[in-house]
Amino acid sequence: MESALDFFTAKALLEWQIDLGATEAILDAPVNRYDVGARSPAPHVPGPTAIAGGPAEPMPAAPDPVALARRLAAAAPDLGALAEAQQDFDLCELKKGARSFVFADGTPGARVMILGEAPGRDEDLQGRPFVGRAGQLLDRMLAAIGLARAAPDPDRAVYISNILPWRPPQNRKPEASEIAMMLPFVERHVELAAPEILVLMGNTPCGALLGREAISRIRGTWTEALGRPVLPMFHPAYLLRTPQAKRDAWADLLALQARLRET
Template identity: 70%
Template structure:
């Protein structure tokens, strides 16, 4: 009877301990859990965080640096031709810098090369360029003139042809403007002629060439005359009367200085 009681008591005690969560056998010798934790292998050190990527270069800051470092027109053309931030460069055949006589009294700024300009690497050589030559010849100016008094110097805001002859985007013009400003400073014309809306937007921050044309203003420290683009005149022949009036305005200005 005593033995049965003892066994029943022991079974009850074991069941009670299991309910309390003591369901593992305990060894005969004590275990130092702190020593076990100290001897456990330490986790491998995590790899150092990767260095932050260098910030992308600002296209306008880069063009300012390159333009400012050009001591002459040849160096400026080389710096601009090597400029890599403008995507128009990838699809263009040729870099189009300028034509005519650097140092001429009149510098013409157009928009961007078209198909013919892209093929030949010169500004204003297509139908619009032929009309431009006729227009300025009417007041005695020519890009081919050996006489600097009668010479003409021609360039564009953009040196690469936009796909499909689309208008240059604002960001594309912004990255070219330091080159344009340096170009004007090195060519040092007496008068700057802006042909059409795009150069007016880039240089003057204004659009609406039919309102702006024929009105003298200032930019880059030079007198500036906005005029209708020859391509516009080819589409709107009646506007040639206004273009002729602007040419006479230019001629008068040159005679007075």
């Protein structure tokens, strides 16, 4: 029987291996790395077929956000159900970073419906559209032609919403994919609110519903979308940055007032 190594011999052998470059012990016995046959075969990992005991099922495809939004919107019988369906929609990343879901304000059934772009900081905090400085300017603009969001009379009332119900980070411009997945909700929103006239404030709603974003060229020109007369106007936030454009905004308000009197 071979005698066990004494401490000093074992220590000397270990130091010799360290001098040769060995850094860690992995196996109980040495492996000749030049001998291919000595290498251990890669462990077998059973695939989906072996695990399931039959053909592997394909991974489910990611849902189409636009198609899902279209189905949910179409199934909403009224504004309350539509708001609930849109608020529960989880495929828009904006929802994760927003504080509030901002659906609408004003009087449903009003003759005029205003669509803006998206909530800002104040709207995100309060959960209502157009409540910051731009919203306060909008209220003054509407009052100048006898309209108000809180008016109980549908002839004087205004209903207000946005293309997006959640605030984009840092108030950035909405992305095309975000607009596309919210558009079915917007279209159903307009259908259920049933306004006589749509006012699109700013480039984003004009791009979403008219396919054009040149607001400086198309503002004040009556057109049509979703089967209704449409008046593109400057967004109140733009008017705060560009006071000289208020003259054009006033002309557009008078055009809106005249159209309401005609119908």
